Structures are given as structure tokens and as C-alpha cells.
Amino acid sequence: MNKKYLFLSGLLIVLGIIMAFLPAKKYGVQISPENLLLELTDDTRFVSTDEVALYLIEADPQVQLIDVRTPEEFELFSLPGAVNVPMDSLLNPNFEPYVDQVGMKTVLYSNGSVYASQAWMLYRRKAYSNIYIMKGGLNEWVETILKPIAPAATSPKEAFDLYDTRVAASQFFGGGSVVVAPNSSSGSKPAVQRKKKKAAKGGC
Amino acid sequence: MGPLITQGIIAENWNFILAFVIGIGFGFVLEQAGFSSSRKLAGVFYGYDFVVLRVFFTAAITAMTGMIFFHYFGWIDLDLVYVNPTFLTSAILGGVIMGMGFIVGGFCPGTSMCGAAIGKIDAMVFFASLFVGIFIFGETYSMWEELMYAGSLGPRKVFDTLNMSQGLFALLLIVVALVAFYITARIEKAATKVEY
Amino acid sequence: MGHNHPKDHQKIAYKLPLIGVAFLFVIIVGFVTTKEPEHKYALSVADMHKAVINHKETLTPEEAVKIMYSNNPAYRFVDLRNPQDFINGHIDGAVNIPLQNILSEEYQSLWEDTAITNILYANSHDKACGPWMLMKQLGHNNNRILLGGYNFFKNNVMDNFTLRSNNYQDEVAKYDYAKIVQETSGGQNVSSQATSKKAPPVARKKKKGAAQGGCS
Numbered sequence: 001m002n003k004k005y006l007f008l009s010g011l012l013i014v015l016g017i018i019m020a021f022l023p024a025k026k027y028g029v030q031i032s033p034e035n036l037l038l039e040l041t042d043d044t045r046f047v048s049t050d051e052v053a054l055y056l057i058e059a060d061p062q063v064q065l066i067d068v069r070t071p072e073e074f075e076l077f078s079l080p081g082a083v084n085v086p087m088d089s090l091l092n093p094n095f096e097p098y099v100d101q102v103g104m105k106t107v108l109y110s111n112g113s114v115y116a117s118q119a120w121m122l123y124r125r126k127a128y129s130n131i132y133i134m135k136g137g138l139n140e141w142v143e144t145i146l147k148p149i150a151p152a153a154t155s156p157k158e159a160f161d162l163y164d165t166r167v168a169a170s171q172f173f174g175g176g177s178v179v180v181a182p183n184s185s186s187g188s189k190p191a192v193q194r195k196k197k198k199a200a201k202g203g204c
Numbered sequence: 205m206g207p208l209i210t211q212g213i214i215a216e217n218w219n220f221i222l223a224f225v226i227g228i229g230f231g232f233v234l235e236q237a238g239f240s241s242s243r244k245l246a247g248v249f250y251g252y253d254f255v256v257l258r259v260f261f262t263a264a265i266t267a268m269t270g271m272i273f274f275h276y277f278g279w280i281d282l283d284l285v286y287v288n289p290t291f292l293t294s295a296i297l298g299g300v301i302m303g304m305g306f307i308v309g310g311f312c313p314g315t316s317m318c319g320a321a322i323g324k325i326d327a328m329v330f331f332a333s334l335f336v337g338i339f340i341f342g343e344t345y346s347m348w349e350e351l352m353y354a355g356s357l358g359p360r361k362v363f364d365t366l367n368m369s370q371g372l373f374a375l376l377l378i379v380v381a382l383v384a385f386y387i388t389a390r391i392e393k394a395a396t397k398v399e400y
Numbered sequence: 401m402g403h404n405h406p407k408d409h410q411k412i413a414y415k416l417p418l419i420g421v422a423f424l425f426v427i428i429v430g431f432v433t434t435k436e437p438e439h440k441y442a443l444s445v446a447d448m449h450k451a452v453i454n455h456k457e458t459l460t461p462e463e464a465v466k467i468m469y470s471n472n473p474a475y476r477f478v479d480l481r482n483p484q485d486f487i488n489g490h491i492d493g494a495v496n497i498p499l500q501n502i503l504s505e506e507y508q509s510l511w512e513d514t515a516i517t518n519i520l521y522a523n524s525h526d527k528a529c530g531p532w533m534l535m536k537q538l539g540h541n542n543n544r545i546l547l548g549g550y551n552f553f554k555n556n557v558m559d560n561f562t563l564r565s566n567n568y569q570d571e572v573a574k575y576d577y578a579k580i581v582q583e584t585s586g587g588q589n590v591s592s593q594a595t596s597k598k599a600p601p602v603a604r605k606k607k608k609g610a611a612q613g614g615c616s
Binding site for chain 3: 015116138
């Protein structure tokens with residue numbers, strides 16, 4: 001027997017024995033705690049209600065709203081085009097395609113910011129990309145978009161511009177923000193309609 | 205870290221360039237092992253030359269060892285590496301056809317290209333008839349479709365099926381390979397020398 | 401022919417041990433350079449999800465007031481805001497750990513000390529939520545979140561010496577959204593482009609046509 005073959009065989013056997021005793025490692029796709037903390041320390045994960053309003057008015061096809069409240073709350077009121085992923089089924093694989101969409105901006109919202117933040121933490125650990133939180137949630141949505149407060153007379157011009165934009169937006173959303181499918185609102189025709197009588201149901 | 209492309213570390217556009225580099229490397233190794241000669245390749249079936257078995261078995265266990273260690277070091281995540289799904293019927297049938305073609309033609313697809321590259325006429329014929337085969341298969345695909353997807357087992361790994369740990373299976377495979385090398389070397393010695 | 405003489409073959413085989421040694425070298429380098437990550441998740445995503453929907457590990461301002469006034473040694477307030485905010489005002493007896501430093505070596509003993517429950521707070525409830533989840537996922541279970549956050553506590557407790565309001569739940573819907581939508585609508589609809597000052601008149605004109613628009 002040739003010495004070099006003996007050497008190589010021995011090497012492989014030794015490596016094989018080491019392999020047999022290596023502890024199994026499961027990585028899975030997730031981001032490290034350090035990186036998660038890094039993302040927590042800057043506020044780029046938040047989008048303001050004004051930005052969300054703009055997405056909806058422009059019918060931005062690259063934005064997916066995710067409502068993490070309960071189905072009952074969702075049924076009563078939701079933002080146009082939002083998909084309901086209740087808190088207790090955040091990790092349900094059926095909803096994964098909505099949340100983790102390539103090239104889509106996913107904006108999470110709830111009544112406040114807490115649930116959306118919790119959902120964000122879970123999704124970011126799973127390394128879903130482009131996940132955002134609507135800052136302040138629907139409470140803020142009401143305070144800024146649906147019922148904007150007029151700035152004081154001494155406020156700078158920017159405050160008035162923002163106020164005007166919000167007033168216009170509130171008229172846009174005031175009428176028919178009840179469960180309108182994203183595509184039906186993408187036309188240039190007035191996409192919003194009043195549904196006073198049957199506010200809870202979306203279909204016409 | 206890895207796999208590099210699925211993790212987005214390297215852009216997907218690099219796929220073909222990397223495939224080209226790896227392909228050239230593969231061809232180089234085949235040529236180095238003398239696989240551009242159909243007699244050497246067919247030798248494994250007649251019992252006078254087992255280089256084919258040694259080269260491919262060594263390649264398999266080396267790659268396996270590297271992958272398992274790299275996975276342990278965190279350099280590559282084996283859970284993300286694509287595993288070809290197993291279709292039992294077509295795997296057996298395809299194996300038989302491939303083996304027969306190997307004996308009759310004296311090449312396998314990769315080595316026929318090596319042979320053609322150094323100017324072997326038989327390799328060129330083999331290479332051309334490969335495309336004839338592909339054409340016939342493509343034209344009669346509807347006949348085979350059902351057979352092709354029969355016996356689907358999904359992306360299976362042997363050690364999962366055998367219910368043993370990855371490392372232990374690797375060790376067993378290495379032992380099997382070394383025993384096979386030893387036995388084939390003995391057979392080679394006893395066989396009559398063929399000049400090629 | 402002749403291109404694969406046994407001699408050539410021997411020549412190639414001669415290099416094999418070298419390749420073997422190189423292979424071994426790579427693996428040794430791997431073993432040397434691989435170190436255990438400093439922070440490892442102790443909880444899976446699914447377990448964390450369960451802990452999140454349980455909503456157990458919080459602390460109401462009422463409880464916090466009691467703890468603050470009784471100086472209960474089993475609790476420690478942890479202020480996650482930046483040092484400037486901390487200097488400007490903080491809950492009595494709080495320790496300042498700026499958010500970006502919560503994983504640093506310096507504070508490890510503080511997290512690992514299971515005898516004392518840490519009460520995490522930041523300006524708002526949701527700002528303390530992320531850090532709490534992070535520490536929980538790393539296996540530190542002795543943390544609670546102060547509901548309402550520092551802002552609520554400051555406005556309703558510290559400035560008044562007693563709890564004035566109990567409106568600290570962030571996730572409670574403050575409004576009846578569907579109703580507000582009806583109130584604010586006033587029958588006006590605006591087309592997508594009309595976000596300028598001219599919006600109201602334009603909207604009024606389209607009032608009648610609007611009903612068909614969305615239904616088709």
C-alpha cells in the first residue's frame with residue numbers, strides 16, 4: 001500500500017470521526033441580536049400617518065398594509081387595502097406571503113404602536129425585509145388624518161401646509177375607508193364612496 | 205454567511221459567471237483524471253480500471269466533509285442549500301438508462317465534453333447524440349410526464365431517512381468509500397492490463 | 401495516446417497529500433476562528449410570540465407608584481432613554497441604560513441578577529417593548545414593562561404625587577373609527593390628485609358621480 005494513500009485515508013477517517021461528534025447546528029434565517037438592537041435604536045422603522053395617507057391616496061402598489069388587530073376590530077374599520085393578520089396568528093404560514101413580499105413595503109398598524117412594534121420585532125428576527133410600523137397607530141390616524149387639529153395662528157407656514165394636506169386627506173378617507181380592495185382604488189376616478197348604511201361590509 | 209446568492213451577498217447576475225468558472229474547473233479535474241478516454245471510463249464496468257469510482261467517490265466525501273465543517277463554522281447554512289427532490293421511479297429508470305449509455309457510449313455527459321474538447325471523434329458523436337436524445341425526450345415529453353413525477357418523495361436526505369445523525373452517516377460513508385477503494389484496487393491488480 | 405501513463409498518474413498522486421494538508425489547514429483555521437456568538441437567542445420565534453400574546457410581563461403605573469414610594473428592593477427601574485433625558489428627569493432610583501448599550505458587557509450582571517425585577521421604561525410603552533422582547537429572547541425573564549411609559553408616569557404621577565388618570569393603555573382604541581369616518585366625510589369625496597387647497601370645491605362637484613366609481 002502506498003504511503004500517501006494511507007495518509008489520506010487516515011485523514012478522512014479522523015475528520016469523519018470528528019464529524020460524527022460535532023454537535024448539530026441549526027441556523028435558520030434570522031438576524032443576530034446585535035443587529036436587531038441596532039435597528040431598534042434608530043427610528044427608520046416608523047412611517048408617519050401622513051406618509052401612509054399619501055401611499056393610500058396615490059394607491060402605491062408597492063405598499064402592503066397589515067392590520068394586526070382582532071378580526072372584529074378589523075371588520076368594523078380598517079385602512080383601505082389592509083390585510084388582517086391578528087396578533088395571535090402572526091406566525092401563521094398562510095399569512096407569510098402577505099408580510100414577506102419581495103419589493104413590497106409592509107406597514108404594520110394597530111390601535112396604538114405596541115402591537116405593531118411587537119409584530120415588527122418578531123418579523124425582523126425572522127429577517128423579513130422592508131417591515132415598517134405606522135407610528136401611533138389608528139389613534140394617531142384619527143388625530144392627524146381624520147380629525148386634523150388646526151395649527152395656532154402663529155405657527156410657521158409648514159404647519160399650515162401640513163394641515164391643509166391633512167384636511168384634504170381627511171376628506172379623501174372620510175367617505176369610504178372601509179375595506180376597499182387596493183386595486184379598486186387605483187384608478188384616477190374618485191375611488192372612494194360613502195357607505196354610511198353598510199359600513200361594516202366591504203362589497204358593493 | 206453562505207449560500208452566497210440566496211442570501212443576497214452576491215447578486216444573482218453572477219450565477220452564470222460562477223457556473224462558467226466552476227464548469228471549467230470540473231472539466232479540468234475530469235481531464236486530469238484521464239476521463240477524456242472512453243476506455244478508462246468504461247473500465248469500471250469491465251473491471252480493469254476503477255478510477256471513475258475513486259474520483260467521484262472522493263469528490264463526494266471531500267465535498268461532504270467540507271460542507272459539514274463549514275456548516276459547523278457558520279460559513280454556510282446547509283438548511284438553505286437546495287436539495288433536489290427525489291422522484292423514485294424516474295431516479296431508478298434514469299439511472300438504468302444513464303448506466304447503459306455509459307457502457308455503450310463510453311462517456312457520461314461531462315466527460316464527453318472533455319473528450320470533444322481534446323478532439324476525440326467518439327466523444328463528439330456522443331455529444332451530438334446527447335442532443336438527439338434531448339430532442340426526442342422533448343418531443344415525446346407528454347408520454348413520460350406521469351412517469352417522471354411518479355414516486356415523489358420530496359427533498360429527502362439519506363441520513364434523515366435512516367434516522368441517524370448527519371455526522372455519523374458521513375463517517376459511515378467515508379468508511380464505505382475507503383473499503384471500496386481498497387477492494388477495487390485489489391481487483392485492478394488481478395485484472396489483465398489493458399493498454400490505452 | 402499515451403496521455404495517461406501510469407507514470408503521469410503517479411505524478412498527480414504525488415500532489416494529493418499536499419491537497420489533503422491544505423484541506424486540513426482550512427478546517428483548523430475554521431476551528432480557530434469560530435467563536436460562539438456572544439448573544440444567543442434562548443427563545444424560538446414561536447415561543448416569543450406566545451410570550452407576547454400572553455401580555456403578562458407588564459407593570460401598571462399603579463403598581464409602579466407603590467414600588468416607587470415603598471422603595472421595594474426587589475424591583476429596579478431601568479431607564480432606557482438617552483443620558484440627557486435621564487438627567488433631565490427620571491423615576492426615583494432608576495438606573496440609566498441607554499438603549500444602544502443594553503447588550504454591552506457592562507450591564508450583563510444587571511440582567512443576569514434574577515433576584516431583582518427590572519422595570520423597563522422609555523418615553524412610551526412601545527419604545528420599551530422592543531428592548532423587553534430582545535432581552536426576553538436572550539433568556540432574561542426578570543424584566544417588566546412599565547405601561548404608559550415615562551411620559552405618562554411623569555404627567556400623571558410624578559407631577560401630581562399621586563396617580564391621576566388610568567388612561568395608560570396604548571392599544572385601546574380611543575375613538576370609534578367607523579363613526580368618525582362617517583362624521584368627517586360630510587358627503588365629500590376627493591379624487592386622488594386633489595390634495596391641494598382647491599380640494600373642497602372639486603370634491604363637491606364629484607359628489608354625485610362618486611357612488612358609482614368605487615362600485616364598478
